Amino acid sequence: MTSPAAPQPVSSKIVLRGIYKVYGTRAAQAAALADLQQGAAKAEVQQRTGASVGLAGVDADIPDGLITVIMGLSGSGKSTLIRHLNRLIDPSAGEVRVDGKNILALSLSELRAWRRQAISMVFQNFGLLPHLDVQANVAFGLKVRGEAAQKARETARYWLARVGLDTYEKRYPDELSGGMRQRVGLARALAMDAEILLMDEAFSSLDPLIRYDMQDQLLALQRELHKTIVFVTHDIDEALRVADHVVVLRDGRVEQAGRLEAIRAHPVNDYVRRFMSHRPEGSTSR
Numbered sequence: 422m423t424s425p426a427a428p429q430p431v432s433s434k435i436v437l438r439g440i441y442k443v444y445g446t447r448a449a450q451a452a453a454l455a456d457l458q459q460g461a462a463k464a465e466v467q468q469r470t471g472a473s474v475g476l477a478g479v480d481a482d483i484p485d486g487l488i489t490v491i492m493g494l495s496g497s498g499k500s501t502l503i504r505h506l507n508r509l510i511d512p513s514a515g516e517v518r519v520d521g522k523n524i525l526a527l528s529l530s531e532l533r534a535w536r537r538q539a540i541s542m543v544f545q546n547f548g549l550l551p552h553l554d555v556q557a558n559v560a561f562g563l564k565v566r567g568e569a570a571q572k573a574r575e576t577a578r579y580w581l582a583r584v585g586l587d588t589y590e591k592r593y594p595d596e597l598s599g600g601m602r603q604r605v606g607l608a609r610a611l612a613m614d615a616e617i618l619l620m621d622e623a624f625s626s627l628d629p630l631i632r633y634d635m636q637d638q639l640l641a642l643q644r645e646l647h648k649t650i651v652f653v654t655h656d657i658d659e660a661l662r663v664a665d666h667v668v669v670l671r672d673g674r675v676e677q678a679g680r681l682e683a684i685r686a687h688p689v690n691d692y693v694r695r696f697m698s699h700r701p702e703g704s705t706s707r
């Protein structure tokens with residue numbers, strides 16, 4: 422954006438170039454990739470080749486220190502995209518750079534080491550270990566990373582207090598409500614002290630009021646922590662509350678990306694406009 426009122430440009434923490442992800446037999450993948458690279462649309466390619474298309478050529482820049490929300494209808498590629506950022510998924514083609522480093526070139530052991538210090542993820546289904554108490558869940562990743570038990574415990578206690586769970590340290594996940602479990606998930610991710618936080622529909626299974634509290638908590642923490650947060654949601658109200666920057670996906674491609682205010686002011690088409698206006702009263706979030 423070049424208007425005089427536009428905020429200062431920030432540097433990109435993560436750069437995606439020409440990301441394609443196709444599923445199917447080897448032959449179907451090759452045919453689908455070739456078609457998509459010629460610009461063919463997802464539905465047509467799937468029909469012609471029998472491949473399933475996750476991403477159909479994504480270029481995106483994720484700004485440093487801001488919250489980027491990835492939006493789009495179900496099946497548009499949000500989860501596929503966010504999972505490329507920590508290489509839970511490898512692309513069929515394309516480049517992923519984080520801090521200028523080509524993470525696709527990392528060996529498995531380099532990737533593991535890089536993930537442990539650079540990037541954490543909060544999952545929709547919490548992903549807590551049921552046989553460990555809350556404190557041990559938060560300390561788990563720190564211990565795996567080689568930190569001494571005492572220090573890991575102290576770090577866990579600090580982050581549990583920060584998310585308001587200091588009196589729940591010795592409880593087990595199945596003794597907690599959904600909102601509390603996700604606070605544990607958030608504490609666990611923050612305890613790793615990574616600069617990048619990935620959140621895929623992390624609040625989507627929570628009741629509306631709890632969800633609102635979690636958004637508040639995240640925003641309060643972010644004012645202090647300035648992490649690079651990539652936040653997937655299909656919920657417009659949530660997106661409008663937490664986003665600095667937005668990437669709107671459709672059928673595996675970027676429909677529009679930029680600062681939230683810029684996109685709200687100038688949506689490129691009705692698909693984007695739909696995501697930028699509040700839902701009508703009484704409609705559901707799905």
Ligand SMILES: Nc1ncnc2c1ncn2[C@@H]1O[C@H](COP(=O)(O)OP(=O)(O)O)[C@@H](O)[C@H]1O
Binds near residue numbers: 475476500
């Ligand atoms: N493992 C897989 N095998 C085949 N197709 C997949 C696989 N994972 C995702 N897809 C396809 O990729 C597309 C995008 O999926 P996804 O990223 O989960 O969408 P979203 O998170 O936006 O709902 C969908 O059409 C889905 O069917």
Ligand SMILES: [Mg+2]
Binds near residue numbers: 500
């Ligand atoms: Mg998804």
